[in-house]
Amino acid sequence: MPLLDVHELTTHFHTREGVVRAVNGVSFRVEPGETIGIVGESGSGKTVASLSLLGLIPAPPGRIENGTALFDGVDLLACGPKTLRSIRGRAISMIFQDPMTALNPFMRVGDQLMEPLQVHRGLSRREARTRAEEMLRLVGIQDGARNLSAWPHEFSGGMRQRVMIAMALITRPHLLIADEPTTALDVTIQAQILELLARLQRELGMAVILITHDLGVVARVCRRIYVMYAGQVMESAATEALFAQPRHPYTEALLQSLPSTHVKGEPLHTIPGLPPDLIAPIAGCPFAPRCASATDRCTRGAPTLRELVPGRATACFRVQDGEL
Amino acid sequence: MTRPLLELRELRVHFPVYAGLVRRRLLGTVRAVDGVSLDVAPGETVGLVGESGCGKSTLARAVVRLVPCTGGTVGFEGREISALREPAFRAIRPRLQLIFQDPYASLNPRMTVFDALAEPLRVHGLADGRDVLRRVSDLMELVGLAPRFMRKYPHEFSGGQRQRIAIARALALEPKLVIADEPVSALDVSVQAQILNLIARLREQMGLTLLFIAHDLSVVHYLSHRIAVMYLGRLVELGPAGEVFHRPRHPYTRALISAIPVPDPVREKTRQRVALHDEPASPLNPPSGCPFHPRCPWAQPRCAETVPPLESCGDGHQAACIRLDQM
Amino acid sequence: MSDAHRPEQDAPPAAGERGASLWRDALVRLRRNHLAVAGLVVLFALLVVSLLTPWIAPYGYEEQDLALGAVPPDSAHWFGTDLLGRDLFTRVLYGGRISLLVGFAATGVSLCVGVLYGAFAGYLGGRTDALMMRFVDILYSLPFVIFVIILTVYFGRNIVLLFMAIGAVEWLTMARIVRGQVMSLRQKEFIEATTVMGLPRRRVLLWHLIPNTLGPIIVYATLTVPRVMLMEAFLSYLGLGVQAPMSSWGLLINEGVQTMENRPWMLIFPSLALSITLFSLNFLGDGLRDALDVRASKD
Numbered sequence: 001m002p003l004l005d006v007h008e009l010t011t012h013f014h015t016r017e018g019v020v021r022a023v024n025g026v027s028f029r030v031e032p033g034e035t036i037g038i039v040g041e042s043g044s045g046k047t048v049a050s051l052s053l054l055g056l057i058p059a060p061p062g063r064i065e066n067g068t069a070l071f072d073g074v075d076l077l078a079c080g081p082k083t084l085r086s087i088r089g090r091a092i093s094m095i096f097q098d099p100m101t102a103l104n105p106f107m108r109v110g111d112q113l114m115e116p117l118q119v120h121r122g123l124s125r126r127e128a129r130t131r132a133e134e135m136l137r138l139v140g141i142q143d144g145a146r147n148l149s150a151w152p153h154e155f156s157g158g159m160r161q162r163v164m165i166a167m168a169l170i171t172r173p174h175l176l177i178a179d180e181p182t183t184a185l186d187v188t189i190q191a192q193i194l195e196l197l198a199r200l201q202r203e204l205g206m207a208v209i210l211i212t213h214d215l216g217v218v219a220r221v222c223r224r225i226y227v228m229y230a231g232q233v234m235e236s237a238a239t240e241a242l243f244a245q246p247r248h249p250y251t252e253a254l255l256q257s258l259p260s261t262h263v264k265g266e267p268l269h270t271i272p273g274l275p276p277d278l279i280a281p282i283a284g285c286p287f288a289p290r291c292a293s294a295t296d297r298c299t300r301g302a303p304t305l306r307e308l309v310p311g312r313a314t315a316c317f318r319v320q321d322g323e324l
Numbered sequence: 325m326t327r328p329l330l331e332l333r334e335l336r337v338h339f340p341v342y343a344g345l346v347r348r349r350l351l352g353t354v355r356a357v358d359g360v361s362l363d364v365a366p367g368e369t370v371g372l373v374g375e376s377g378c379g380k381s382t383l384a385r386a387v388v389r390l391v392p393c394t395g396g397t398v399g400f401e402g403r404e405i406s407a408l409r410e411p412a413f414r415a416i417r418p419r420l421q422l423i424f425q426d427p428y429a430s431l432n433p434r435m436t437v438f439d440a441l442a443e444p445l446r447v448h449g450l451a452d453g454r455d456v457l458r459r460v461s462d463l464m465e466l467v468g469l470a471p472r473f474m475r476k477y478p479h480e481f482s483g484g485q486r487q488r489i490a491i492a493r494a495l496a497l498e499p500k501l502v503i504a505d506e507p508v509s510a511l512d513v514s515v516q517a518q519i520l521n522l523i524a525r526l527r528e529q530m531g532l533t534l535l536f537i538a539h540d541l542s543v544v545h546y547l548s549h550r551i552a553v554m555y556l557g558r559l560v561e562l563g564p565a566g567e568v569f570h571r572p573r574h575p576y577t578r579a580l581i582s583a584i585p586v587p588d589p590v591r592e593k594t595r596q597r598v599a600l601h602d603e604p605a606s607p608l609n610p611p612s613g614c615p616f617h618p619r620c621p622w623a624q625p626r627c628a629e630t631v632p633p634l635e636s637c638g639d640g641h642q643a644a645c646i647r648l649d650q651m
Numbered sequence: 652m653s654d655a656h657r658p659e660q661d662a663p664p665a666a667g668e669r670g671a672s673l674w675r676d677a678l679v680r681l682r683r684n685h686l687a688v689a690g691l692v693v694l695f696a697l698l699v700v701s702l703l704t705p706w707i708a709p710y711g712y713e714e715q716d717l718a719l720g721a722v723p724p725d726s727a728h729w730f731g732t733d734l735l736g737r738d739l740f741t742r743v744l745y746g747g748r749i750s751l752l753v754g755f756a757a758t759g760v761s762l763c764v765g766v767l768y769g770a771f772a773g774y775l776g777g778r779t780d781a782l783m784m785r786f787v788d789i790l791y792s793l794p795f796v797i798f799v800i801i802l803t804v805y806f807g808r809n810i811v812l813l814f815m816a817i818g819a820v821e822w823l824t825m826a827r828i829v830r831g832q833v834m835s836l837r838q839k840e841f842i843e844a845t846t847v848m849g850l851p852r853r854r855v856l857l858w859h860l861i862p863n864t865l866g867p868i869i870v871y872a873t874l875t876v877p878r879v880m881l882m883e884a885f886l887s888y889l890g891l892g893v894q895a896p897m898s899s900w901g902l903l904i905n906e907g908v909q910t911m912e913n914r915p916w917m918l919i920f921p922s923l924a925l926s927i928t929l930f931s932l933n934f935l936g937d938g939l940r941d942a943l944d945v946r947a948s949k950d
Binding site for chain 1 (some may be wrong): 359376516525542546583587
């Protein structure tokens with residue numbers, strides 16, 4: 001049984017300019033203890049999808065229009081704010097992109113770390129303190145006692161992200177949602193943090209949803225990948241299969257546009273045009289206007305995500321019909 | 325050998341840091357750029373890489389004088405420009421242009437594309453009257469934008485399109501040297517490829533000399549003839565792009581390259597990674613000796629004693645490491 | 652596929668060829684704010700009425716009818732009359748002319764001086780900025796009323812002086828606001844870009860810096876007008892402002908307050924006129940602030 005089973009999640013924003021269809025019928029699954037990646041460019045809906053699960057969409061203007069998200073038998077989208085609050089921060093945790101703003105600058109690091117333990121677990125201050133020190137050591141911060149009484153601004157970016165991870169994991173969640181956890185960091189620090197996440201995932205046996213725009217990052221740590229575009233999942237596959245043989249034209253084009261996949265001096269492959277405006281209704285496949293293999297049919301009807309072989313699905317008519 | 329277009333000699337940019345509101349006292353000096361020497365030949369593209377805070381952007385800003393140099397010299401077109409006073413410097417500004425990182429912040433939100441492109445042309449007397457309209461159209465076509473959109477405002481364009489406008493504005497002045505300060509790092513992957521292609525095409529078409537700054541080594545490698553690697557205000561490695569990328573000599577460059585995630589899960593699993601401990605020291609308080617030694621897995625006690633100079637290791641390849649012969 | 656040079660495919664996401672400036676966007680947002688639009692309409696009507704006052708006022712503003720004295724509103728005198736038998740409707744109309752003139756003129760003066768001064772100080776920075784702003788601090792610390800009294804002693808009572816006195820105080824805040832704006836704008840890349848392009852300083856100041864500070868300036872100006880009008884009322888109340896037989900709303904309210912118990916109409920009508928104007932200005936100012944808010948706009 002999957003740990004999290006999201007089905008047809010649809011989140012819209014009702015703005016003055018119109019309805020922004022940020023997430024449009026997204027389904028994905030997370031098995032206990034596995035790491036999945038959700039990849040997409042800005043505006044693909046990857047962040048909104050994850051925030052929807054935790055009830056963190058500002059409403060209004062945001063509204064979850066449809067879908068279910070079963071986590072341990074509880075539908076996160078229907079269970080109400082009170083249940084959600086107890087799940088959030090205990091069974092599911094989240095870390096965000098910017099470690100600079102996610103910590104409260106007016107609270108000592110230790111107090112911020114201990115807060116969820118005292119709130120959710122009802123631990124005493126002393127017990128919480130021991131756990132917090134332990135947790136700091138786990139995320140590679142030595143000298144826990146001294147660092148607990150430090151202020152966030154005394155830490156560097158990488159250290160802060162470690163603290164954020166410690167905060168997210170201190171209640172031993174079953175699922176961690178990491179939204180671009182390394183985007184704000186330098187590559188050498190990014191490598192350290194990714195290594196840390198992988199180690200903690202093994203040691204604590206939790207599942208991780210890694211949300212990123214960086215195909216290299218998902219290639220390193222994820223077992224399965226969902227590729228999102230314009231609020232929809234375009235393709236899902238096991239990591240090796242996806243990179244060895246991308247099936248959806250969007251995934252293929254995205255991989256081809258990376259400089260590292262090119263011989264020097266050769267022009268880079270590009271995807272012409274722009275992602276669609278999510279306010280205007282999209283008739284067919286959202287990628288069709290930019291797709292080199294699009295036919296008439298692609299602009300008429302919208303393809304749905306269909307499994308080709310077990311564990312591998314695409315939302316492309318031509319792939320589904322064996323034409324590509 | 326022709327004379328380099330840009331010659332940096334022992335360039336230093338130090339910022340004093342003060343503390344206290346009433347009685348300001350000097351807390352220390354941030355050595356953002358600490359003695360960098362670098363030549364860029366006409367028509368050459370030099371890529372400058374390094375992590376945030378290594379001083380690469382400060383270096384770019386110092387060359388175009390957005391921040392003052394505190395030491396060393398900048399030579400351009402064979403003459404020393406770092407000693408020029410501002411009016412004289414203004415005369416050479418058109419030939420020395422900078423492309424900024426953030427296309428959302430580098431365009432005046434209250435000016436149309438036409439105004440933004442026409443302004444430098446008019447101010448520097450490069451076009452007037454009807455000529456301006458023609459030149460603006462040409463510029464827009466040059467960067468792949470339809471001239472019929474010249475009356476639109478920056479906020480009506482996507483990030484990639486704005487970066488095209490910013491590039492067109494820099495090129496309006498027919499510069500000799502363009503410094504591109506992380507021009508693609510604010511953009512999505514697919515858009516990034518479009519802009520990199522554009523820069524490569526314009527470089528050929530206009531014979532531009534380029535100092536290309538980025539934190540992404542694979543991007544820099546793709547575009548540059550030579551790569552310079554910066555760490556804590558100093559150059560630690562300099563050489564032909566392929567050499568530096570495939571046979572890095574300095575431990576830091578090795579770590580940097582091994583840290584780049586490769587979009588290939590099979591290679592990712594087998595790849596050896598140079599593990600670095602800690603994080604870069606603060607440029608306010610740099611370590612003694614080699615700035616990298618506290619993080620370096622190959623460091624020896626003597627690394628903390630002297631600052632190693634850039635030394636040749638063949639084929640125009642240089643690195644600053646005292647264990648260079650063993651690396 | 653790899654052809655980057657493809658202008659037709661690269662149409663901007665916003666439709667049309669003619670751009671919509673941030674100003675036009677703001678105007679569209681302002682139009683959706685009914686209170687602000689109402690404020691604008693009322694202000695416009697007041698302005699028209701003030702301009703046409705000499706032709707539409709039923710009486711002269713100093714036309715007395717001592718025999719009549721103060722009477723409550725009736726069909727001949729819509730707002731009633733004052734103690735000297737002068738038509739209050741006429742006097743409110745004429746008073747509005749003065750009050751609006753003082754309000755807008757003093758705001759205009761403070762706008763011009765404050766914006767230029769503040770922008771200049773903020774753009775130049777360093778020692779010049781420090782000196783200029785210390786001067787502002789010194790002026791700030793002068794007590795306003797004493798300042799006005801000194802002016803009246805030297806130059807006698809006159810309405811131009813009133814503008815000067817109020818303008819001299821109001822531009823200080825404006826200068827501080829603009830300076831702050833300019834200081835933060837100066838860090839923006841598009842201002843750095845003007846340096847790299849080698850644009851002359853004056854051009855940068857007038858074309859790049861000031862237009863980008865106009866949003867907060869306009870908002871602050873709409874909030875300055877009502878404050879200036881209240882200040883005029885206060886000065887007139889002290890006897891330092893507008894002199895009889897001319898009238899201003901402040902003066903009329905002052906007269907009204909003195910006989911408030913017996914002749915409430917003398918207080919009610921001028922106060923109503925002032926309140927409606929102040930409300931309109933405040934609604935407009937609020938509306939403008941929301942409309943010009945960058946966070947609400949497209950990026």
